[in-house]
Amino acid sequence: MNRSRVGGLLANSVVWGYALMILGPTLWVLSNAFKFKIDIITGATLSPFTWMNFQELLFSRQSDFLANLFNSALIGVVSTAIVIIAATMAAFTLAYLEVKPWVRWAILGWALLFHMLPTLTFVGSWYLMYSSIGLHGTYFAVIMTHAVHNLPMALFLMVSFVGALPRELIQAARMDGCTYAQVFWRIVFPLVRGGMIAATALTFIFSWSDFAISLTLTSRDTMTVPVAIATFAQEYDIRYGEMAAGTLLSIMPALLLILVGQNFIVRGLLAGAVK
């Protein structure tokens, strides 16, 4: 009894130790956002508090960070909306309706393959495609590419959520006189709202976090937050404070999501991973 108790405490402390390993460095880095540069460089633990980094980052004339935030939000919202609508409609059809087996196989199989292939192998081709039709650097190009990039995950999530509905429910609606479209809008859509929220949140987060696509397909006007942060870090004279401030702002959506929708994300991540 006693031994297992000690073992339990030990086991717990390992897990909580890991949690501390996550939290500690994160908080340390984020704390830099509220420090003066001199204090960051000298590694002062107790240092005066300042909002200066945020002011510099958001409102100084050399910084485009506000525009970057806007770009990230716009690209995230629009691409997520496209992805979720496309994925949910397709998921319903693939899960319940009579589709030729090869169509189902091709869509889901290709989605799986594309999901696992390194994004970087596609980026060059996208760049050339968009350049050749004059769309490079436009919102349209970035939004479409973010959408296709996140489509497989959203599709798997929605297939698993939509597929979890009882088949008899769909059949009952068919008996009651619904066409496929009516079954979708009146029965499936209201019932998978929870799943759609989870998929929406995850898709938005992944669009918001994307670096590889945004790095190669955005221009100065459409640059997103991650690319901006990377640019900070690449400058010769690294502006640590502003970088930390930018980092802090960039993780806000993720933090918000963890606070309000923890269970949703866990379910979503698991559903996406097991496929």
Added chain:
Amino acid sequence: MSNVSLRGLKKSYGSVEVIPSLDLDIRSGEFVVLVGPSGSGKSTLLRMIAGLESIDAGTVSVEGEDVTQRDPGDRDMAMVFQSYALYPHMTVAENMTFALRMRGMDKTTIGERLTESVRMLSLEGLEHRKPGQLSGGQRQRVAMGRAIVRQPRVFLFDEPLSNLDAKLRARTRIELRELHEKLGATSIFVTHDQIEAMTMADRIVLLEKGRIQQVGSPREIYERPRNTFVASFIGSPEINMMEGKLWFDNGTAWFEQLVLRSRGSESASLAGVAAGGYTLGIRPEGFDIAREPLEGSVPMVVGAVEYTGSDTYAFGKSPMGDLTVKIAADFQAVAETLHTGETLHVKALADGWHLFDSSGERVTGG
């Protein structure tokens, strides 16, 4: 109220033939039960009639009208599902009126039909609840109500009682039957439960491997099973099946050591049946029991005695194999003192037996 007729229905999944080719006529206003073990294709057949499963060949017609190519929603059939399939995001009233609203029926008619069905199923006061707030029995009634408001030509039931507990199931069985008497609509009811089939059906259709084994009233099916499968499937405890030789001696028919007798001209006739190898079926209640050997009886060493309240059954070994024997009411006194290891002597009651040939088809019997 319409007759339904199925002609040459076929269905396969890939290389697996679920329904090889099936013909069936269901009369107007009839309550037909499709019964069979799992995998017999009964649910598939029901869904083919409903239009939910595609049909490889053959036709489904209602009142002579071919509906094979019709959308499930346009066949004027209503279905009660095993899981009830109530729309969780709609209230009871919304669930029940959904089909009517989808057909653009006017509000007053919808209201009238709803009120009527709610009353008929004693769902008063539950109209604005969601399915999640109802008990299993209430949900089942809502599912019924959803079908009833439509006043369809045909009702389809897919094991609608299997999710109820035993007590409620027995009561619902009777309610459903009463409802059928009141509405008089053609009903097709699928179940794997032979008691449901026996108690509810006007006619039973017994399916196995997608083939109809026998169609008939419960009494016909029980008393004159067409083959060994039907005889074994219907009846609980199961019928005793014995393989052996039929032989004749001075006009007396013997099956191994058992004498087979008939009561009169109306009953089983062994005239013209050749001696040889057959399968004999005797239901547990088809035996006469004695303490002492009788002519044409076999001894049975009792292995176990089961007392169910109304009946007592003895299980044991005989030279003709394992036997299940119902102990008749006038033998109850003996039943109370019956011990494991004791020997009883059993003989077949006149007309209490069924004779099947080597391919399992009925030859003759009580």
Added chain:
Amino acid sequence: MAPAGLDEKARRNRRWVVVSLLPVAAFFIVLTAFPVVNLLGLSFFHVEWQDGAARFDFVGMENFRRLFSQETVFWAGVRNNIVFAVVAVSGQMILGFSMALAVKTAGSYGRALLTGIFLLPIVVPPIVIGTMWRLIMGREFGLANTLLGFFGLGPVDWLGDPDLALASVIFVDIWHWTPFVFLLMLAGLESLDGEVLEAARIDTVSRWQQIRHVIMPMMLPTIAITLLFRVILSFKVFDEVYLLTSGGPGTATEVVNFSIYRTFFRQDQVGYGAAMSVVTLFSISLIIILARAFVQRRASRREAAT
């Protein structure tokens, strides 16, 4: 319910099937299938930029010949990717599974808080993780060296020392993805049949026996799938490496993705970059298809056994 209306309904239903699948199909064809074809084509050309326009010269297999005979950086990347996959993924699996077992045993104090913290690395932009660890592992003012300084050790050049850089990057990746494995494993453990576990507690004499003879075999499918998933996804690594080391020093932390990026975007060798992409694409596709076949064969064998 006239026959005309019936046709209308069937027609609408057919239209829905097409319309509902069209967006997904269009996205995949235009933006994923076409690029693969495009890359395949480009890999046979030498592409030169002149006055903002591209000039294509057909060179046959030249790009591939060069890739397989003269290239060194790309293959260093392949080697690093494999080391990365083996070391980082084993680290994540062992740590993640042990911690999941621990939590399962120990009962969960503050489970929601714990899950929240473990989700952090998964949902935070990878570039932020790169930034963070670049600051922590920085030679001059990094937290790591500051801490070492307290013990009179260091400073260590975590990211600049060719012998240490890959290990540092792998460490960050383990830090990044262990929580994900942990959550997957925990969900797997929680979905095991409780009665079987209770039976195991009665039948075994030690916790180790339970883990070794009951839990591990039951968890094997989850472990196998997570493992394959992580191995394949480890070839996607780019963001952190971009920020932490950019592949340096030398080729110490070069990864395939970075080679492709550099060839395409920094050196403008489009044809050659396309050849690299094609080789990578097909190799990883092959791994995925083999892995998939392996998982499916196991699954069907399992089904056949039960």
